[in-house]
Amino acid sequence: MASNEYVVRTKGLVKEYTMGDQVLRALNGVDLDIFRGEYISIMGPSGSGKSTLFNAIGGLDKPSNGSVFINDVDMAQLDAQELAYLRCHTIGYIFQTFNLIPVMTALENVTLPTVFAGMSTDDGIERGMELLKIVGLGERFFHKPSELSGGQQQRVAIARALANNPSIVLADEPTGNLDLKTGTEIIHLLKKLNREQGVTVISATHDLKMVDVSDRIVWIRDGRIAKIEERAEIELHIGEMEGEQEELTHP
Amino acid sequence: MSTNINHKDRKIHRQISLPFSKAFQISLESIRIRFWRSLITASGIFLGIAFFVAVRTGMLFPATGSVSTVIAAQNRQLWLSIMALVVCTVGITNAMLMAVTERYKEIGTMKCLGALDSFIVKLFFIESCLLGLIASVAGSLIGWFFVTIIHLLGGEMSHMTTIFWLGSLKLIGFSTLLGTFLTFLATIFPAIRAAQMPPAAALRVEI
Ligand SMILES: Nc1ncnc2c1ncn2[C@@H]1O[C@H](COP(=O)(O)OP(=O)(O)OP(=O)(O)O)[C@@H](O)[C@H]1O
Numbered sequence A: 001m002a003s004n005e006y007v008v009r010t011k012g013l014v015k016e017y018t019m020g021d022q023v024l025r026a027l028n029g030v031d032l033d034i035f036r037g038e039y040i041s042i043m044g045p046s047g048s049g050k051s052t053l054f055n056a057i058g059g060l061d062k063p064s065n066g067s068v069f070i071n072d073v074d075m076a077q078l079d080a081q082e083l084a085y086l087r088c089h090t091i092g093y094i095f096q097t098f099n100l101i102p103v104m105t106a107l108e109n110v111t112l113p114t115v116f117a118g119m120s121t122d123d124g125i126e127r128g129m130e131l132l133k134i135v136g137l138g139e140r141f142f143h144k145p146s147e148l149s150g151g152q153q154q155r156v157a158i159a160r161a162l163a164n165n166p167s168i169v170l171a172d173e174p175t176g177n178l179d180l181k182t183g184t185e186i187i188h189l190l191k192k193l194n195r196e197q198g199v200t201v202i203s204a205t206h207d208l209k210m211v212d213v214s215d216r217i218v219w220i221r222d223g224r225i226a227k228i229e230e231r232a233e234i235e236l237h238i239g240e241m242e243g244e245q246e247e248l249t250h251p
Numbered sequence B: 001m002s003t004n005i006n007h008k009d010r011k012i013h014r015q016i017s018l019p020f021s022k023a024f025q026i027s028l029e030s031i032r033i034r035f036w037r038s039l040i041t042a043s044g045i046f047l048g049i050a051f052f053v054a055v056r057t058g059m060l061f062p063a064t065g066s067v068s069t070v071i072a073a074q075n076r077q078l079w080l081s082i083m084a085l086v087v088c089t090v091g092i093t094n095a096m097l098m099a100v101t102e103r104y105k106e107i108g109t110m111k112c113l114g115a116l117d118s119f120i121v122k123l124f125f126i127e128s129c130l131l132g133l134i135a136s137v138a139g140s141l142i143g144w145f146f147v148t149i150i151h152l153l154g155g156e157m158s159h160m161t162t163i164f165w166l167g168s169l170k171l172i173g174f175s176t177l178l179g180t181f182l183t184f185l186a187t188i189f190p191a192i193r194a195a196q197m198p199p200a201a202a203l204r205v206e207i
C-alpha cells in the first residue's frame, strides 16, 4: 500500500482568478505531499478550492505560483507533448459529471485513451473489455452513456481513467451526482482498485462515506490546508466527523 | 524517476502524433455517429451554397427585352448574388461555430485523456472538409438543377449551348470549392481556440 515514495508534491501552490479588477485567491499557498499508493480525500466547504487544487495537480490548469511535482518532475517544465503524455499515461481523471463522450459507446469511451497512447485497435479493445469487466459492466459495453444509469456511467469513467495503467487517479467529487447506495459502491470500487492495483487515489469530495476508506484526509478552507488527518486519528474520533464538517462548512 | 520519464519522452513524440488515417477514421465516425446533428449542420452549408448557385445559374440565361430592362435585370442579379454569398457565409459560419462550441466539453475531455492540441485541430479539420465537401456538392447540384429545370420549362431550350454547359460546370466546381473552403475557415478558428484552452477551462464551458 502506501510507500514512503512521493507521487505528488505541491509547493506553495497559488491560483488566482482575475475578474475585472477583482483578484480571487482560490489557492493560497498549498504544500501537500502524497505518497505512492495512498488513498487521499480532500475535503472542505464549497468554494474552498478543492476543484482548483484538482485542476492544478492534474495539469488541467496552470497555477499562478508555486509548483506541482508528479513523480519528482516539475509539471511547469513539461512542454505540450510531455504534458499530453502525462495526462495520457500517468494520471486518470474522474469527474462529478462523468464527462463521457456522449456519442461513443461504453467500450469506445474506455478505449479512447489507448488510442491516444498509440495502442493498436485490437489491444485497445481487449484492454477496454477487461476494464469494463473489472468495474462490473462487461455486459454493457455497447451501450451509449445516455442508456446507462449515473452509477454505471461513473463506472465507465473509472474504467476509462484506468485505461493506460496510470499511477494516479484524480477524482473530483466522484459521488457528487450519485445516490447513497451507488455512491458507496463507487467508493468501494475506487478503494478496491487502490488496494489491488496500487493506484494512488486522490479525491476531492463532500462525501463523508469517503472517510472510511481514506488513508489521510486533507481538510482545506479558503484555499489553504486547514489540517491533515491520518486514518488512525480519524478512527479515534469518527463520531465527531459530522461536527467537523459542520464547523468547516460554517466557520 | 525523472530520468525514467525523460527517457520515455523520446519515444512519446511518435506515439502521440497519431497517424492521419486514425484521425480520418475518428472524424468519419464522428460525423456518422451524430448523423442527424451533422445533417442539420450540413443543411446550413447546403442551403447557403444552393441559394448562391441558384442565383448564379439564373445569370447563365441571358435576360431578354429592351436594353434598359436587361441592364436592370443584370444589376439585380449581381446584387442578389452578392447577397447570396453573404447569406451563405453567415449560414456556414453559424452552423460550424455551433458545431465546435457544443463540443468544448468533449475537447476538454479528450485533452484530459492525452490528446494533443494538434490532434483536436486535425479532427475538426478533417470533419469540416468532409462535411463541407459533401454539403457543397449536393447544394451546388440541387441549386443548379432546379433553376435549370425552371428555365427549361419556361421554354429556354435554345440557351442550352456549350457556353451554358461550360458555365454550369465552372459554377458548380467553383461553388463546391467555395463552400468547402468557407466551412473549413469557419471551423478551424474556433477549433484552434478551443484546442488551445487549458482543459479545465474547456470543461467548464456550459452551453
Ligand atoms: N474559472 C474561475 N473563474 C473565477 N473564479 C473561479 C473559477 N473557478 C473557481 N473559482 C473560484 O475559486 C474558488 C474555489 O473554487 P473551487 O471550484 O475550487 O471550489 P470547490 O472547493 O471545488 O467547491 P465545490 O465543493 O462547490 O465544488 C471559488 O470561490 C470559486 O468561485
Ligand SMILES: [Mg+2]
Binding pocket: A050, A051, A052, A172
Ligand atoms: Mg468543486
